[in-house]
Amino acid sequence: MSADYPSMTTAEIRSKFLNFFEERGLKLYPSSSLVPDDPSLLLANAGMNQFKEYYQGKKTMKEIGAISCQKCVRTNDIDCIGEDGRHLSFFEMLGDFSFGGVSKQQACTWAFELITKEFKLPLDRLYFTVFTEDDETHDVWRSLGVAEDHISRLGEDDNFWAAGPTGPCGPCSEIYFDMGEEVGCGSPDCKPGCDCDRFLEFWNLVFTQYDRQEDGSMPELPHRNLDTGMGLERMAAIMQHKTANYDGDLMQHLIKLGEEISGKTYDADDYSGASRSLRIIADHSRAVDFMISDGILPGNEGREYVLRRLLRRAVFHGRLLGIEGAFLTKFIDEVNAQMGEAYPELLKNVALVKGIVASEEERFSTTLDNGRVYLDEALDALADGAVLSGDVAFKLHDTFGFPIDLTVEIAGAAGHDVDMDGFTACMEDQKARARANAKGDAWGSFNDVWVELSDKVAATEFDGYDNDVIEGAKVVALVCNGESVDSAAAGEDVEVVLDRTPFYAEMGGQQGDAGELSAEGVALTVSDTKNHNGLYAHVAHVAEGTLTVGATVTAALNAERRGFLRRNHTATHLLDAALKQVLGEHVSQAGSLVTPEHLRFDFTHFEALSSEQLKAVEDLVNQQIFASKPVVTRVMGIDEAKAAGAVALFGEKYGDVVRVVSV
Template sequence: MSADYPTMTTAEIRSAYLNFFKEKGCKLYPSSSLVPDDPSLLLANAGMNQFKEYYQGKKTMKEIGACSCQKCVRTNDIDIIGADGRHASFFEMLGNFAFGGVTKEQACAWAYELITEVFKLPKERLHFTVFTDDDETHDVWRDLGVAEDHITRLGEDDNFWAAGPTGPCGPCSEIYFDLGEEVGCGREGCAPGCDCDRFLEFWNLVFTQFDRQEDGSMPELPHRNLDTGMGLERMAAIMQHKSSFFDGDVMQSLIKLGEEISGATYVDDDYSGASRSLRIIADHARSVNFLISDGVLPGNEGRGYVLRRLLRRAVFHGRLLGIEDAFLGRFIDAVNDVMGEAYPNLIENAALVKGIVSAEEERFSNTLNNGRVYLDEQLAALAAGEQLPGKAAFMLHDTFGFPIDLTVEIAEGAGHAVDIEGFDAEMAEQKARARAAAKGDAWGSFNDVWTELSDELPATEFMGYDHESVEGARVLAIVVDGARVKTAEGGVDVQVVLDRTPFYAEMGGQKGDRGLIDSDSGQVLVRDTVSKGGLYVHEGTLSGTLSEGDTVFAGYDLERRALVRRNHTATHLLDAALKEVLGDHVNQAGSLVAHDYLRFDFTHFEALSSDQIKAVERLVNREILAAKPVVTRVMGIEEAKASGAVALFGEKYGDVVRVVSVGEEDRPFSRELCGGTHAANTAELGLFKIISESSTGSNIRRIEAATSAGAIEWLENRAALAEQAAGALKCRIDEVPARIASLQADVREVNQKLKAALTGASSDAISSAIEGALDADGYKLVLAQLSGLEGSELRNVWDTIRQKVSGPVACVVATVTEKGTPALLAAATDDAVSAGFKAGDVIKEISAHVGGRGGGKPTMAQAGGKDASGIPAALDAARALLGL
C-alpha cells in the first residue's frame, strides 16, 4: 500500500477520534462493560448498546451528542476468524451518537472532515455507499465534494438497518477505503459491494429516522437518531498502510509473541496453517482477557461458554503450532502492555485473569488427552478408508471441546476423512435448539407492569440506613397478580410501592427486609422486599384494605435486620482474610447474606486446606475480638478508588458510592464499595465460624459461614452430635476419636480376612470356577462372576488362578462393586497369549454389554461400566468370541 498519507498508531487513532467529537460538543462516554445491563443481550457487541434507552426516548441527553470507544465481543463468525483479514471476536468500536441533536448533513460533514483533514486519507481512495432509495444522503455526500463515481447505491441487505420486523429503522451509509486494484478482482467497474477484498469498509453511519408499522408503512420518528461506528482495528490497518485487521500494531505485537513462543513464521497473506493459528491465538487472547476482566468466568452456558470456547480454541491452536506447555498467561501480559493504559481494569485484574486462564488451560489439556482416547477408539473401529461419522465428530466437539479442524487433522493422519455433512447437521440441530431458547434482540420488548411503573413513578427514597421505621409514607402503587390495582382487599398477596421506605430491597447478595406496613384501613405483613427498576417493592399478604394514596407506617423486623447486618459485615472481613491468606487473585464472585448464615463465592483455583480455613477464621475472629469500628462514607467513585476501596469483580457503579471501612481510617483491615447495611462495630458479630468450603464450578470456591446467633446455634448442634456419638460408643467425648480409630482398625482386619477368603487359594468360588475351566485351543479358560469384590481385587483373583492352574491359562472374570457398578478383567499367561488369547481385544469387545469401555495389554485388561445386569451377556460374548 503506497504511503500517500501519514501513519498513526492505534492509540493515536483512538485519541484523535474521541477528541474530534468532544470538540464538536459531544459528551465522551467510557466504554460500558462487556456484560451489558440489557438482559436481552449476551455480550456488548456494538457501541449503541449503552445508548438504547436514549434511542427509545426513555432518557434525554442535554449535549448535542455522544462519542465513545466501546469494547465489543461477537462470536457469530468465530469459525471464520483467522481465515481472512476482517473477522475477529474482540474489537473496539469508535462511535458517534445523537438523538435529535445532529442532522444528517452535520453527521456526514463531520465524518468527511475527520477522515480527510485529521486522518488525511486521500479523497480519491474513499468510496461511499447509500441505500438504493436514499437520495437525501447521496446528495449530502455529493455536496461535500464526493465524486459521483465514488458513491454506490446498495440494497436493504447492505444499507438499511432495522431493529426488527417493526420498530425503529433507517438507511445506512458506509465509508470504504480503496486498497488498490492489485488487491481486487480486476473486474471493470469493481466497487463497494463486490465480493473481492479491494474495498475495506471502516465506518458505518446509521440514520434511524423511521418507525416501521405492521402494515409496512414507515412514518418518521419524533426525532432522527444517529448511530455511527468505526472499527478501530480496521482503521489502524488503513492508517498503518496494511490491508488486514491483523496487521495493525496491536495485533502484530501479539502475533510476534506467538512466533516467539512457537517458532512458527507468520505470513500476512497466508490464511491457513500456522499463520491462521497465530491470528486466532492473538484474537482470542484479547477476548479472554477482556471478558474475565469484566466479570465473566468460564462455564458451560451463556457468557461463560463463550469464554470457555474462545479459551479452548486458543489452546488448541497453540497445540497445532507445537506449543505443549501453558502459554496464554504470556499473552495476557502482552495484551496488558499494549492496552492497559486505555483499559486500566486489565491491569487491576491481571493476577486473577492469569490464574483463571492457567487453570482452564490445564483442564483443557487434560480434556484434549481424554478426547484423543475416544477419537483413537473411534478411528480404530473404522475399516480402511471409511469416514469418521459426523455424530462422532460432533461428540468430540460437544463433549470434549474438540474443534472440528482438530478432529479432521487427526483423522486424516490416520487415513480417514470426516463426515463433515453429518457433523454440520448435528451442529445445525444444536444451533436450532439454542435459537429456540435464546432471548430477544437488543430492542426486545419489556412491557410488563414494572417497566411501566418504573417509567411513571420516581425512584423509591431509601431511608433504612438511618431509620428503623417511617411514619407518613405514601402508597404509590399496588400490584396484584401482575396487574396494577387502585385498591386491594384483604386476604390477597400484594406488591406495594411506597414513596419512601426503611425496608432494604434485596441487592448485592443481601436479602430483603421483612416487617410491617400499617394504615388506618389495613396491614401488609411484608415477607420480602425486592428492587425493580429503581422501585422498592414490598411483597406480602394484606389484611383489611389498602389503596393508592394511603398514608402508612412502614417498619422492618429489627432483630432480623441486626442478624443480616452482622453477616454482611462478615462477608467483608472474610473477603479481606481470604486475600491475605490465599493472595490478591481472590475476588468476590457472588454472595448471599441472610439472617441465619452467609454464603461467599470467590475466585480460587483449588480447595482450601484445613490449615488455610483455620487461618481465615482466626483472622476474621481477631478483627471481631478487637471491636473495630465499621464506618460508612459517601464519596465520588474516583475518590473511593483512590482510597483503596475494593470494587466487586464485574460490578458496575455510579458516580457516587458508599464506602464501608472496617478498622482504622489510615490502615483499615477492609474497605469496599457497598450499598448494604452493616454492623456499627465488629464486636456485634460475636463469633465467626466457617461451616463448609466447596466448589461451585471451575475456579470458583464457596464458603458458607455464620456469625453471632447463627454461629452459636451451629456450635450447639455440633456439641449435641458429639454427645450422641459418645453415648453410642459408650465413652467420654474426648475419647470419641480414639474409639472410632480402634473400631476402624477392627473393621479393616475383618475385611482383610474376608477378602483373603474370597480371593485366596482356599476360595471356594474360585476353586469352582477353575474346576469348570473350558478347554480352549492351547490353554485353559476360566470364566466366572464373583461376589463381594471390588474391581481392583480382580487382579488378586487372577493371581490365585495362575497359582492353582499349571500350564497356559487365561481368565475373564467379573464382579459387582459395592457401588453397584460392574467391573471386568481379562488376563492370560504368556503361553496363552501366544496361543491366541488377547486380553485387550476381549475386554474391548465385551465391555459394551455392561455400558462401558476399556482396554489394555494382551496379558491383562480391565473395564468398568454402568449396567451390572449385563455381566452374564458379557461373559457369553467372551465365550463366543473365543469360539467356545
C-alpha cells in the same frame, strides 16, 4: 490514486475520535462490561447495547448525544477467524449516538469532517453507500463534496438496519476506503458491496427512525436516533497503510510474540498453516484476557463456554505451531502491555487472569490427551479408507472439547476422511436446542413499565441507614401485573414506589427489606423491596383499604430482619478479605446471596480450595467476629474511597459519593 495521508497508532485514533465528539457536546461514556445488563445478549457485541432504552424513547438523555469506545466480543464466526484479514472475536467499536439531539445532516457533516480533516483521508479514496430510497442522506453527502460516482445505493439487505422482525429500524449509510486495485477482484464493476477486499467498510451510520409493527407498518419513533460504529482495528489498518486488521500495531505485537515463541514466520498474505494459527492466538488471547477481567470464568454453558472455547482453541493452535508447554500467559502480558492504559481493569485483574489461563491450559492438555485416546480407538476400528462418523467427531467436540480441525488433521494422517455433513448436522441440532431455550428478544427487556416510569418519576430517596420508620412518605407510582395503575384495593398484590423510604432494596446479593406500609384505613404487608432503575418498589399485599397514587403512608421496616441481613452482609466482606489473605489478591467477589438465615459467597479463583485453606479462611473470619470490633461507616467521594483502599465489588455501579463500611 492518492496515498498521501498520515499514519496513526491505534491509541491515537481512539483518542482523536473521542476528543472530536466530546468537544462538540456529546457525553463520553466508558465502555460497559462484556457481561451485558441485557439478558437477551450473551456478550456485549456493539456500542449501542448500553443505550437501548434511549432508542425507544423510554428514557431521555440530557446531552445531545453520547460517545464510547466499547469492547466487544462476537461469537457467530469464530471458525472464520484467522482465515482472512477481517474477522475478529474481540474488537473495539468507536461510536457516537444521539436520540433526537443530532440531525442526519449534522451527523454526516461531523463524520466527513473527522475522516477528511482530522484523519486526513483523501477524498478520492472514500466511498459512500446509502439506502436505495434515502435521498436525504445522498443529498447530504453530495452537498459535502462527495462525487456522484463515489456514492452507491444499496437495498435493504445492505443498507437498512433492523433490530428484528419488529422494533426499531431505519436506513444506514456506510463509509468505505479504497484499499487499492492490487487487493481487489479485478472486475471493472468492482465497487462497495463487492465480496473482494478492495473496498473496506470502516464506519456505519444508522439512522434509526422507525418502529416496525407486526403488520409491517413503520410509524416514526418518538425521535430520530443516530447509532454509528467505527471499527477501531479496521481504522488502524487504514491509518497505518495496511490491508488487514491483523497488520495493525496492536495485533502485530501479539503476532511477533507468537513468532518468537514458536519459531515460525508470519506471512500476511498466507491465510493457512502457521500464519493462520498465529492470527488465531493473537485474536483469542485478547478476548480471553478481557472476558476474564470482566468476571467471566471458563464453563460449559453460555458465555463461560465461549471463553473456554476461545482459550482452548488458542492452546490447540499453539500445539499446531509446535509450542511445547504452557505459553498463553505470555500473550496475556503482551495484551496488558499494549492495552492496559486504555483498560485499567486488565492490570487490576492480571493475577486472576493468568491463574485461570494457566489452570485451564493445563486442564486442556489433559483433555487433548484423553480425546486422543478416544479418537485413536475409533480410528483403529475403521477399515482402510473408511470415513470417521460425524457422531464420533461431534462427541469428541462436545464431550472432550476436541476441536474439529484437530480431528480432521489426525484422521487425515491416518488415512481417513471425516463425515463433516454428519458433524454439521449434530452441531445444528445442538444449536436448535439452544435457540429453543433462549429467552426474550433483543429489545423486549427495555419495553417494561419500569424503564418508562424511571424517566417520569424521580429516583427514590433512600433514608434507611439512620431510620427504621419514615412518616409522610408519598406514593408516586403503583404497578400491578406489570402495568402502571392509579390505585390498589384490599386483596391485591402491588408494587409501591415511594418518594423516600427506609426499606433497603435488593442489591449486592442482599435480599430486600420487609415490613409494613400504613395510613388511616389502609394497611399493606411488604415482603420484599426491589430496585428498578433507581425506583424502589415495595412488593406488597394490600391487607386493608385502598391505596392510591399521591397518598402518604408510614413506612416501617422489620428492624430485626434487617439486623440479620446486615450481619450476614458484613460477613461476606470478611470472607472476601480472608480469601484474599489466604489465596492471593487476585480473588474478587463474583456474586453473593445474603438472607436473614444464611449467606452464599461466589469468588474468582482457578482451583478448588484445599481443606487446609478452607480452615484458614474460616479461622480468620471467626477471629474478626469474636473480636467484636466496631463497624465504622463514612460517606466520602468515590476517588477518596478508592485511595483509602475501599473494595469496589464486581458488577456493582457506584455514584460520585459512596458509603464506605470499615471492619
